[in-house]
Amino acid sequence: MPTRRANAPKGHRAAPDCGTLRRLKPDTSRTVYDGRLFDVTLERWGEHEREIVEHPGAVAVVAVDREGMVALVRQRREAARKELLELPAGTLEGEEQPLESARRELAEETGLTGGTWRELAAFYTTPGFCRERMHLFAAEGVEHGSASPEADEELELVRWPVHDIADRLGEIEDAKTLAGLLLYLRETV
Numbered sequence: 001m002p003t004r005r006a007n008a009p010k011g012h013r014a015a016p017d018c019g020t021l022r023r024l025k026p027d028t029s030r031t032v033y034d035g036r037l038f039d040v041t042l043e044r045w046g047e048h049e050r051e052i053v054e055h056p057g058a059v060a061v062v063a064v065d066r067e068g069m070v071a072l073v074r075q076r077r078e079a080a081r082k083e084l085l086e087l088p089a090g091t092l093e094g095e096e097q098p099l100e101s102a103r104r105e106l107a108e109e110t111g112l113t114g115g116t117w118r119e120l121a122a123f124y125t126t127p128g129f130c131r132e133r134m135h136l137f138a139a140e141g142v143e144h145g146s147a148s149p150e151a152d153e154e155l156e157l158v159r160w161p162v163h164d165i166a167d168r169l170g171e172i173e174d175a176k177t178l179a180g181l182l183l184y185l186r187e188t189v
Contacts, residue, residue, distance in 0.1 A: 026050070037091070055132035059102040060089035060176045062120065062184040063112050063139045069159040070184075071110050071142075072177070076154060085158060086174045087136075087181075088112075098122075098135035106139065108148050110157055115142035120183040125176065136180045138187070162188070 026043035032051070033040035039054040063071040077084045090105035092098065099117065107113050120136040149155050160168060165181050172178050 051129060053130040053132070055091075055130055057092040057098070057133045057135070058089060058125075058176075059092065059098050059105060059135045059137065060087040060180050061102050061106045061137045061139055062087060062180045063106055063110065063115070063142050064162055065112065065142050065144065065159075068162050070162055070165060070181075071106075071112055072158040072160065073109055074156040074158055080173070084174050085172060085177070087177045089176060099137065102135065102137045102139075106142070107145070108150070109153070109155055111145040111147040112139070112142040113145055115139040120180065120187070123179070134176055136176070136183060138184055 026045050028044040029041055031039050031054075032042045038056075041052045041054055043050045043052055065071065071088060072085050073088055074083050074085050076082075088106050088109040090101065090109070092101045093104075096104075099119070103113070103117075117137055117139045120138050122133060122135045124130070125132045125134050147155070147157070165185060169178065169181065172181070
């Protein structure tokens with residue numbers, strides 16, 4: 001019977017030591033879907049095949065205006081079959097750097113520009129099957145302007161007082177938005 005490590009909580013067994021990864025490249029790889037937004041690659045790792053979504057990367061922004069209001073957008077998400085409340089976000093385009101993309105997306109979706117920017121984090125969104133790397137930024141003191149969303153985007157701008165974020169996290173069902181808001185709160189509290 002497995003034993004509990006000294007630092008494991010009482011009643012819980014520690015995870016077994018899995019060792020280290022021996023190699024970080026597949027034996028073979030081929031594209032099985034070549035799409036407009038992403039590709040799918042079939043990789044062979046020894047006896048196992050993995051389907052990997054190849055994504056150019058994305059950005060999301062915790063934007064706070066001079067009145068202390070955080071900007072969110074409500075938009076239809078077909079895969080979720082509902083409208084979700086999210087941080088302004090989007091996909092990296094071409095050779096665009098993450099900060100450049102974040103500024104562009106924020107202006108397009110909300111009309112907000114300027115302010116003081118910093119990166120909160122960068123992480124893989126779903127590393128079990130997708131290579132998408134998300135860059136989260138905070139932009140404070142942003143100024144209002146006119147939004148210019150893409151033709152296929154129907155967005156509603158929603159503003160919350162920063163001091164209400166912690167109490168309203170239960171309204172958020174989007175992982176990047178939860179991560180971004182929590183990281184922002186960690187730095188500002």
